[in-house]
Amino acid sequence: MNEILIEGKRLRLRRANSTDLNYIMTLQYAPENLKFVVPFDENYHREIINSDGSKKLDVIIEEIDTGLAAGYFMLRELDSPCIEFTHVIIGRKGLGYGREALRLLMKWSFEIKDFHRVWIDCKDYNKIALHLYESLGFVREGFLREIILTDGVYENLIVLGMLDTEYFLSVRS
Numbered sequence: 010m011n012e013i014l015i016e017g018k019r020l021r022l023r024r025a026n027s028t029d030l031n032y033i034m035t036l037q038y039a040p041e042n043l044k045f046v047v048p049f050d051e052n053y054h055r056e057i058i059n060s061d062g063s064k065k066l067d068v069i070i071e072e073i074d075t076g077l078a079a080g081y082f083m084l085r086e087l088d089s090p091c092i093e094f095t096h097v098i099i100g101r102k103g104l105g106y107g108r109e110a111l112r113l114l115m116k117w118s119f120e121i122k123d124f125h126r127v128w129i130d131c132k133d134y135n136k137i138a139l140h141l142y143e144s145l146g147f148v149r150e151g152f153l154r155e156i157i158l159t160d161g162v163y164e165n166l167i168v169l170g171m172l173d174t175e176y177f178l179s180v181r182s
């Protein structure tokens with residue numbers, strides 16, 4: 010039985026299981042995604058999937074109508090008041106799924122799980138993701154200079170965050 014976190018109009022977020030491992034690995038290593046994420050190996054994902062889910066979760070974004078996977082996220086630091094969203098990857102891009110899935114994740118984080126803060130980091134040249142996060146209300150909080158070494162080149166990360174108070178103000182306005 011798949012554990013459903015939350016459902017929206019077109020998408021549901023559910024906990025990944027071992028049959029999703031291939032999908033997650035394929036999505037991470039697809040060239041259009043790999044340049045924007047730091048992939049984890051299959052064992053790392055297997056450990057998360059087999060864990061009690063209290064610290065980290067792999068989450069599948071699924072189309073409600075078809076039951077097909079449309080993307081995946083990883084959630085970390087679930088045992089703290091400040092949850093990290095990472096590996097935001099949409100397989101079926103440009104359909105508004107990224108926006109809908111993140112809205113669902115924000116709703117789950119703040120309205121259902123009562124987290125105080127969510128944060129995410131993003132390569133500084135990832136214009137599409139930065140536009141998406143900022144348009145959802147994430148605030149740029151920090152700039153980590155030359156922190157990731159990719160193919161011999163050091164890259165910068167932007168840290169973005171949202172507080173529970175900011176989330177509730179945005180959904181009421």
Ligand SMILES: CC(C)(COP(=O)(O)OP(=O)(O)OC[C@H]1O[C@@H](n2cnc3c(N)ncnc32)[C@H](O)[C@@H]1OP(=O)(O)O)[C@@H](O)C(=O)NCCC(=O)NCCS
Nearest residue numbers: 042045097098099102103104105106107108130131138141
């Ligand atoms: C970033 C990503 C998650 C966005 O998901 P998506 O489902 O394609 O995005 P959406 O369809 O919800 O669109 C979100 C916004 O981005 C814009 N956008 C989407 N694709 C775009 C493109 N190719 N060019 C320019 N803008 C684009 C949309 O116009 C929309 O903005 P708007 O509502 O102001 O018009 C997805 O492109 C992806 O998986 N990228 C590769 C992995 C990645 O970069 N992950 C983020 C790591 S921090």
